[in-house]
Amino acid sequence: MNYVSQIVFALVLIAGIGYFAANLKRLIRNIRLGRDLERTDRKPERWKTMILVALGQQKMVVRPIAGILHIIVYVGFIIINIEVIEIIIDGLFGTHRVLSFLGGFYDFLIGSFEILALLVIVSVVIFWIRRNIIKLRRFLFSEMKGWPKSDANIILYFEVVLMVLFLTMNAADYSLQQLGSEHYQQAGAFPVSQYLSNLITPLGESSLILIERSAWWLHIVGILIFLNYLYYSKHLHILLAFPNTWFSDLNPLGQMNNMESVTSEVKLMMDPEADPYAMPEEGDEQDVAKFGASDVGDLNWVQLMNAYSCTECGRCTSECPASQTGKKLSPRKIMMDTRDRLEEVGKNIDANNGVFKEDGKQLLDDYITREELWACTTCNACVEACPVNINPLSIIVDMRRFLVMEQSAAPMELNNMMTNIENNAAPWPYNQMDRLNWRNE
Amino acid sequence: MSNSIKVPTMAELTAEGKIPDVLFWVGCAGSFDDRAKKITKAFVKLLNKASVNFAVLGTEEGCTGDPAKRAGNEMLFQMQAMSNIEVLNSYEIKKIVTSCPHCFNTIKNEYPSLGGQYQVVHHTQFLRSLLEEGKLTIEGGKYKGKRITFHDPCYLGRGNNVYQAPRELIEKLDAELVEMKSCKKRGLCCGAGGAQMFKEAEKGDKEINIARTEEAMDSKAEIIAAGCPFCNTMLTDGVKSKEKSTSIKVMDVAELLADAEDL
Ligand code: SF4
Numbered sequence: 001m002n003y004v005s006q007i008v009f010a011l012v013l014i015a016g017i018g019y020f021a022a023n024l025k026r027l028i029r030n031i032r033l034g035r036d037l038e039r040t041d042r043k044p045e046r047w048k049t050m051i052l053v054a055l056g057q058q059k060m061v062v063r064p065i066a067g068i069l070h071i072i073v074y075v076g077f078i079i080i081n082i083e084v085i086e087i088i089i090d091g092l093f094g095t096h097r098v099l100s101f102l103g104g105f106y107d108f109l110i111g112s113f114e115i116l117a118l119l120v121i122v123s124v125v126i127f128w129i130r131r132n133i134i135k136l137r138r139f140l141f142s143e144m145k146g147w148p149k150s151d152a153n154i155i156l157y158f159e160v161v162l163m164v165l166f167l168t169m170n171a172a173d174y175s176l177q178q179l180g181s182e183h184y185q186q187a188g189a190f191p192v193s194q195y196l197s198n199l200i201t202p203l204g205e206s207s208l209i210l211i212e213r214s215a216w217w218l219h220i221v222g223i224l225i226f227l228n229y230l231y232y233s234k235h236l237h238i239l240l241a242f243p244n245t246w247f248s249d250l251n252p253l254g255q256m257n258n259m260e261s262v263t264s265e266v267k268l269m270m271d272p273e274a275d276p277y278a279m280p281e282e283g284d285e286q287d288v289a290k291f292g293a294s295d296v297g298d299l300n301w302v303q304l305m306n307a308y309s310c311t312e313c314g315r316c317t318s319e320c321p322a323s324q325t326g327k328k329l330s331p332r333k334i335m336m337d338t339r340d341r342l343e344e345v346g347k348n349i350d351a352n353n354g355v356f357k358e359d360g361k362q363l364l365d366d367y368i369t370r371e372e373l374w375a376c377t378t379c380n381a382c383v384e385a386c387p388v389n390i391n392p393l394s395i396i397v398d399m400r401r402f403l404v405m406e407q408s409a410a411p412m413e414l415n416n417m418m419t420n421i422e423n424n425a426a427p428w429p430y431n432q433m434d435r436l437n438w439r440n441e
Numbered sequence: 442m443s444n445s446i447k448v449p450t451m452a453e454l455t456a457e458g459k460i461p462d463v464l465f466w467v468g469c470a471g472s473f474d475d476r477a478k479k480i481t482k483a484f485v486k487l488l489n490k491a492s493v494n495f496a497v498l499g500t501e502e503g504c505t506g507d508p509a510k511r512a513g514n515e516m517l518f519q520m521q522a523m524s525n526i527e528v529l530n531s532y533e534i535k536k537i538v539t540s541c542p543h544c545f546n547t548i549k550n551e552y553p554s555l556g557g558q559y560q561v562v563h564h565t566q567f568l569r570s571l572l573e574e575g576k577l578t579i580e581g582g583k584y585k586g587k588r589i590t591f592h593d594p595c596y597l598g599r600g601n602n603v604y605q606a607p608r609e610l611i612e613k614l615d616a617e618l619v620e621m622k623s624c625k626k627r628g629l630c631c632g633a634g635g636a637q638m639f640k641e642a643e644k645g646d647k648e649i650n651i652a653r654t655e656e657a658m659d660s661k662a663e664i665i666a667a668g669c670p671f672c673n674t675m676l677t678d679g680v681k682s683k684e685k686s687t688s689i690k691v692m693d694v695a696e697l698l699a700d701a702e703d704l
């Protein structure tokens with residue numbers, strides 16, 4: 001009889017983890033659709049950035065209220081999940097509270113889990129109120145309608161349900177311990193659930209066992225569902241924040257990458273000795289690739305990982321000068337669009353036996369409009385604000401590069417500016433020979 | 442008065458067999474824009490006063506390519522960069538000072554991998570070091586107790602983490618330095634960057650320079666200090682359209698220092 005539940009548990013566990021592994025594989029495949037980018041230099045600095053920004057949540061506390069609440073939920077969530085280790089062992093081997101041999105330390109662990117669980121519930125309720133009742137401006141942009149809005153709330157409900165199940169399980173366990181029920185040896189401290197326990201003890205042993213077992217099963221099944229929900233949610237950042245910050249751009253924010261493909265062309269143009277008919281060297285096929293980006297495959301893999309890591313928090317958008325003054329641009333939308341398009345491309349590949357079938361769509365125009373792209377002042381406020389070191393600006397600039405270098409589709413005034421630079425080395429129509437006139441004025 | 446300034450060019454110095462200690466990169470705005478030319482001259486006066494051995498490129502200088510790059514024209518940017526680097530390297534330039542944060546950022550960060558490696562400083566950093574070395578002294582006098590706020594240029598502050606140099610200079614004037622609601626790392630853009638200076642803004646409900654000017658007005662400052670010719674223009678326009686030109690002045694930090702010394 002006992003074996004049945006152990007086998008069921010093992011199957012549930014394998015299904016949950018297996019499905020997650022499949023999603024993870026798809027995620028990595030999609031990120032790899034991006035262009036190559038070498039970013040493994042300065043390793044000590046990378047580890048440090050990851051520890052400070054992802055683990056230490058350094059950039060979250062810039063906004064103290066949300067920051068501290070987020071840290072509680074995050075710490076609570078991670079620490080309470082230590083409990084999952086015990087649940088898995090118990091489930092597989094038919095034991096009960098197998099770690100209780102730790103004695104006083106076990107009591108301490110369970111006691112602190114309970115307090116954290118309560119804090120998590122309180123924080124999540126405040127988050128829900130901020131999102132749904134106070135309606136902070138950054139949660140109300142057009143890109144937050146529909147699924148993103150439901151997603152944010154679903155996660156909050158999920159967290160409350162998981163925490164309540166955890167406390168209920170403990171409460172029933174504690175009641176059973178008090179009643180001296182078989183299998184329920186004295187173990188753990190229950191600073192929060194003891195109050196709940198007082199309420200349910202009168203239900204009697206068999207009902208309590210039913211409650212305890214149900215809460216136990218729902219809790220672990222809930223965690224597995226949550227794990228698999230991540231891939232479809234902005235909550236992927238729980239996992240991706242780590243690699244995403246490790247692979248951050250560590251250069252000064254003002255520094256934009258120099259395109260190597262352009263460098264070779266410019267050198268050729270400027271070098272009088274160069275043979276314009278020279279055959280491209282081997283391994284130079286990259287040069288044939290188009291300049292800039294019109295679709296997700298033209299972005300590099302870090303930019304694509306950025307898109308999956310976005311928490312949709314809107315800190316970028318609320319700091320963006322264009323967005324603040326009512327322009328269409330929202331850096332958060334740039335990231336969400338990139339992810340949506342990447343998912344679309346990924347599904348297309350899945351549906352067509354591993355090869356992308358032309359679908360007549362692209363990131364430019366079908367998702368991100370030119371109006372958005374041209375509204376950016378390249379001020380880096382979004383990059384600075386992002387709690388997981390995402391760089392929306394780099395995508396904007398790569399798309400501008402496509403518009404200008406592949407399509408000559410810059411706004412007219414910018415074309416004038418560029419013609420001026422080309423002709424007289426200044427963005428205005430002044431003669432370079434007059435450049436020093438100020439000396440004598 | 443203005444004919445009293447000394448501005449040698451690299452070509453002139455080289456002909457005399459001299460080498461300057463530092464090259465002053467004037468930039469397009471500093472060379473051509475009427476408002477920015479005043480900043481250029483104020484800075485030169487301070488350089489002259491401190492007897493700095495400097496030179497400019499004059500007609501051999503060309504746009505760094507910053508607005509082209511940020512508009513997406515990497516090709517034009519790299520062409521500008523390479524021809525500037527050729528000139529700079531032919532004069533064996535080691536150190537560059539510039540009063541434009543866009544030139545500063547581009548030459549400092551984006552030229553090295555194209556073959557141009559120099560020590561690059563913003564003019565506020567350079568002035569601070571002149572003060573530290575005692576080559577220049579500033580007396581508060583005129584600006585004592587005045588409320589001055591500093592607008593962080595994106596490419597100086599967030600872009601390159603230079604927040605202190607301009608502020609320390611303002612404090613040297615014995616002025617009361619006040620901060621705007623968003624400042625330093627979270628400073629609000631003036632609206633000019635990313636080539637926006639050269640085009641109309643997209644449709645919205647406000648101009649960015651107006652939003653920033655309002656923040657400056659909220660700080661109750663009498664003077665908005667800037668460290669960038671483009672921010673200067675944007676904020677001057679902002680103050681004008683708010684009809685506050687008589688009560689709020691927009692001045693470059695170099696102008697404040699030069700004016701305090703009656704240069
Ligand atoms: S860099 Fe562009 S998108 Fe980012 S905050 Fe500035 S204007 Fe907005």
Ligand code: SF4
Nearest residue numbers: 310311313314316386
């Ligand atoms: S890009 Fe960063 S700041 Fe913007 S919504 Fe995503 S996680 Fe938040």
